[in-house]
Amino acid sequence: MTLRLYDTRAQQLRDFVPLDPGNVTMYVCGPTVQSGPHIGHVRAALSFDLLRRWLSRRYGRVTFVRNVTDIDDKVLANARDTEPWWALAYRMEQEFTAAYAGIGILPPTYEPRATASIPQMQEIIATLIERGHAYPAADGSGDVYFDVRSWAEYGALTHQSVDAMEAAEDADPRGKRNPQDFALWKGSKPGEPADATWASPWGAGRPGWHIECSAMAKRYLGAEFDIHGGGLDLRFPHHENELAQSTAAGDAFARYWVHNGLVTVDGQKMSKSLGNFTLAADVLKERDPLVVRYALAAAHYRSNLDLTESSWAEAEAALGRIRTFLERGERLAAPGWPEAKEGLPGEFIAAMDDDLAVPRALAAIHTSIRSGNALLDAGHFENAKQDVMDVMQMTAILGLDEPISAATDRGTASALDALVQTMITQRADARANKDWAAADRIRDAIAAAGITLEDTPAGTHWSIDG
Incomplete structure (x- = not known):
């Protein structure tokens, strides 16, 4: 089987062929840390966590870079006298890290901050000026812009013509030749913090947003790498501009462009600017983190996801079936595990290789659960071992096997077990x-509490209905 990914630039599915089969390289645009993460940010990070896990299974080593944009107009705007911009950025970065870890998203191989790569950004800018694709503003402001009309391939990612594009709003237009030209370097302005500027050949200032990712991707992965990822909302202008400035500077840059769908509210993108967002911290306080992970993974990564109360309820029920089956299977069929074959079911592999079709992969898990439960019901414990092992391996690939729920009250669970065991003994x-x-009254009382009893030759066991 061949892994196929939808390449935004090619606008089609492509066979994935890494530059080095022994080390897949992937760069994903991380957060701009002006405020805490909403659930849409977590969904985006999860999309690439799932891709990374599958690439690791397929190829072994994956060098995964996810940056932190810690210097930006929005970061400066949200800073206060009591909390300077760099302190705000660090605090918000920690909130993003906690949200990612909360649902089992693996940490990146490297997680560079933009402020640590200023020299590399300036090198690219100097190269672009030398090649005639960038220019310092003639007014002496210190601004440097990318000249979009100097690069014939500008618009190649989103298949737009320059004339059809709106003016770039990422910098003051005071020194632009063309409205669509975008900022590579922003000259310092009165009132901005002195520690938010760096010396440069064009004057004191700070980098534009787009040049940051080009510099960090090259620094950590090289001039050419396998996959560049990010949300659909980053295709233009951010990724379009990254592609233009990197290739104009002579770098091959990303070979595959992969974009995840957005979390929406009533059909609109969840966004801080629109005020229609749900903070990730609030969701994780209220819900089992693995339920959150399941709900966010249940839609195809390229699809927009409209989260509702039913989304959480369906995820909780599905995860409950997985947990109940694995607990039951390990109890009844676990002896003699070596007799079960290692290796993922073909339908699961086919789903994951087909542009990371996680909904179909989840369906494969539930198919094995139904098969395994039927065998356990019939007392065919030996035959059920394979289904149990298959489910264990598939959930491990999707990160649905990790005991990451810090919200579970172990004391309450222990007390409930003691109470139910007493009633089982009385029965x-x-x-x-x-x-x-x-005996029937006791069983009915237990059932009324939503607890199922299962009588087996090894004794009576209980589980919460799910």
């Missing part, structure tokens, strides 16, 4: 004394 005593009415 067993009633049955031993042939007091069938008492």
Whole structure:
């Protein structure tokens, strides 16, 4: 089987062929840390966590870079006298890290901050000026712009012509030749913090947003790498500008462009600017983190995801079926695990290789659960081992096996177990004394509490209905 990914630039599915099969390289645009993460940010990070996990399974080593934009107009705008911009950026970066870790997103191989790569950004800018694709503003402001009309391939990612594009709004237009030219370097302005500027050949200032990612991707992955990822909303202008400035500077840059869909509210993109967002921290306080992970993964990564209360309920029920089956399977079929074959089911592999079709991969998990439960119900414990192992391996690939829920109250779980075990013992005593009415009352009381009893040759076990 061949892994196929949808390449935004090619506008089609392409066979994935890495530059080095022994080391897949991937750069994903990380957060701009002007404020805390909403659930859309977490969904985006999860999309590439799932891709990274599958690439690791397929190829072994994956060098995964996700940056932090810690210097930006928005970061400066949200800073206060009591919390300077760099302190705000660091605090918000920690909130993003906590949200990612909260649902089991693996940390990146490298997570560079933009402020640590200023010299590399200036090198690219100097190269672009030398090649005639960038120019310092003639007014002496210190601004440097990319000349979009100097690069015939500008618009190649989103298949637009320059004339059809709106003016770039990422910098003051005071020294632009063309409205669509975008900022590579922003000269310092009165009132901006002195520690938010760096010396440069064009005057004190700071980098534009787009040049940051070009410099960090090249620094950590080289002039050419396999995959560049990010949200659909980054295709233009951010990724279009990255592609233009990097290739105009002589770098091959990304070979595949992969974009995840957005989380929407009533059909609109979830956005801080629109005020229609749900903070990730609030969601994780209220819900089992693995339920959150399941709900965010349940739609194809390229699809927009409209989260509702039913989304969480469906995810909770599905995850409950997985947990119940694995607990039951490990209890009844675990002895002799080596007799089960390692290796993922073909339908799961086919789904993941087909542009990371996680909804189909989840369906493969539930198919194995139904098969395994039928075998366990029939007492065919040995035959059920393969289904149990298959589910364990598939959930591990999707990160649905990790005990990451810090919200679970172990004390409450222990107390509930003690209570149910006491009732199970009372029921067993009633049955031993042939007091069938008492035994039925106890069983009915347990069932009314949403608890299922399962009588087996090894004893009676309980589980919460799910």
